[in-house]
Amino acid sequence: MLTKIPIAIDEVTDIQPAAFKSQYVDGHRPLIIRGGVSHWPAMQWNSNEYLLKIAGDQRVKVDVFPLSKQGKILLESGSEEVMSIKDFTMKFFQEDCYHYISDQNLPPPLYQDLNEHCVSSVFPVERRRTFWWGKNGQKSFLHYDDNENFMCQFDGEKAFLLFDITDFDYLYPKDETEYRSLADLEQHDSNQFPLLAKATPYVARISPGDVLYVPCYWWHQVKSFGRNIAVSYIINESMEQRVRVTGKLIEAGALPVSDSIRDDLLNIIGLDETPSRRNALLKKYHREYQQQQGKSYYPHSIFHRLIEENLLDILYGHATY
Numbered sequence: 001m002l003t004k005i006p007i008a009i010d011e012v013t014d015i016q017p018a019a020f021k022s023q024y025v026d027g028h029r030p031l032i033i034r035g036g037v038s039h040w041p042a043m044q045w046n047s048n049e050y051l052l053k054i055a056g057d058q059r060v061k062v063d064v065f066p067l068s069k070q071g072k073i074l075l076e077s078g079s080e081e082v083m084s085i086k087d088f089t090m091k092f093f094q095e096d097c098y099h100y101i102s103d104q105n106l107p108p109p110l111y112q113d114l115n116e117h118c119v120s121s122v123f124p125v126e127r128r129r130t131f132w133w134g135k136n137g138q139k140s141f142l143h144y145d146d147n148e149n150f151m152c153q154f155d156g157e158k159a160f161l162l163f164d165i166t167d168f169d170y171l172y173p174k175d176e177t178e179y180r181s182l183a184d185l186e187q188h189d190s191n192q193f194p195l196l197a198k199a200t201p202y203v204a205r206i207s208p209g210d211v212l213y214v215p216c217y218w219w220h221q222v223k224s225f226g227r228n229i230a231v232s233y234i235i236n237e238s239m240e241q242r243v244r245v246t247g248k249l250i251e252a253g254a255l256p257v258s259d260s261i262r263d264d265l266l267n268i269i270g271l272d273e274t275p276s277r278r279n280a281l282l283k284k285y286h287r288e289y290q291q292q293q294g295k296s297y298y299p300h301s302i303f304h305r306l307i308e309e310n311l312l313d314i315l316y317g318h319a320t321y
C-alpha cells in the first residue's frame with residue numbers, strides 16, 4: 001500500500017525555456033505546463049469525424065486488453081492487432097475489452113496539427129512522436145523510460161502517479177531487463193510488496209491543452225479518463241542528464257551495489273588510465289564477477305547504463321564515449 005500522501009508536482013501556465021531547463025530538466029523534476037499546447041490544431045482531435053477525415057485509413061497497432069469479471073483491465077493478458085483508425089473507432093465502444101492505441105508512431109497525416117511548444121528549444125532533437133488514444137479507465141503498468149517525455153494532452157484527462165529514481169529499491173522492478181514493476185498500484189497486495197509503503201508518490205493530472213514533462217527514469221503509472229488522446233514527444237536523454245541521475249543515486253545512498261563492489265569500482269576509476277581504458281576495466285571487472293558468481297552485480301540494466309558508462313564522468317567530468 002502507498003502510505004504517503006502523494007505530493008502535487010509543480011505547475012505553471014507559462015515558463016521560459018531557460019527557467020524550464022535550469023529548474024526542471026537540470027533539476028530532474030517533473031512539471032505540468034497548463035494550457036501549453038491549447039493553441040495547437042491538434043485540439044480538434046476531440047472529434048472522431050475530423051480524425052477520420054484526415055487519418056481514417058492509417059494503420060496502427062492497437063493493444064487489446066480483456067477485462068476481469070469485476071471489470072478490471074487485465075494488463076498481463078493484452079495482445080496486439082493492426083487495424084485502420086477507422087476500424088479502431090468502431091471497436092472503441094466494445095464493452096468486453098479495451099482497445100488502446102498506445103505508444104505508436106504518430107500517423108504522418110496528423111503531423112500537420114502539431115506546433116511548437118513553449119519550451120521546444122530546450123529539446124532540439126526529438127526521437128519520436130508517439131500517439132495515445134484510449135478510453136475511460138485505461139491504465140498503464142508502473143514503469144520508467146530511459147528517455148525524456150513531453151506528454152501533450154488533447155482530449156480527456158490523464159492521472160499520473162510518479163516516483164523519483166531514488167525510490168527504485170521500493171518499486172519492485174520485474175526483472176533486470178524490463179523497465180516495469182511487478183506491482184499494480186491500484187490493486188496490489190501490501191504483504192507481497194511491503195516496501196512500496198516507503199516510496200514517495202507524486203501526482204499529476206493533466207487535461208486537454210496541458211503538457212506534462214516526465215524526466216527520464218522517473219517511474220510512473222498512468223490512468224486515463226474519458227475519450228483520451230495525447231501525443232508524447234520522446235527525447236533521448238542527454239549524457240549530462242544520465243550523469244545527473246547517477247549523481248542523484250549516489251547522493252541518496254541508492255547506488256545499488258554492495259560496499260565492496262563500490263570500493264572496487266572506485267579503485268578502478270581512480271587508476272591513472274584514460275577514461276576509455278578505465279571503462280574497459282570496469283566492463284572486464286563486471287564480466288569476471290559474472291563468471292564467478294553466475295550473475296550480474298547490477299540489479300537492473302538501468303544501473304549498467306548509468307554506472308558503467310557514467311560514474312567516470314561524474315568523478316572526472318568528461319565523457320567516456
Ligand SMILES: O=C(O)CCC(=O)C(=O)O
Pocket residue numbers: 102132138139140145149151158220222223224232
Ligand atoms: O498514457 C498512458 O497510458 C501511458 C503513458 C506512459 O506511460 C508514457 O508515456 O510513458
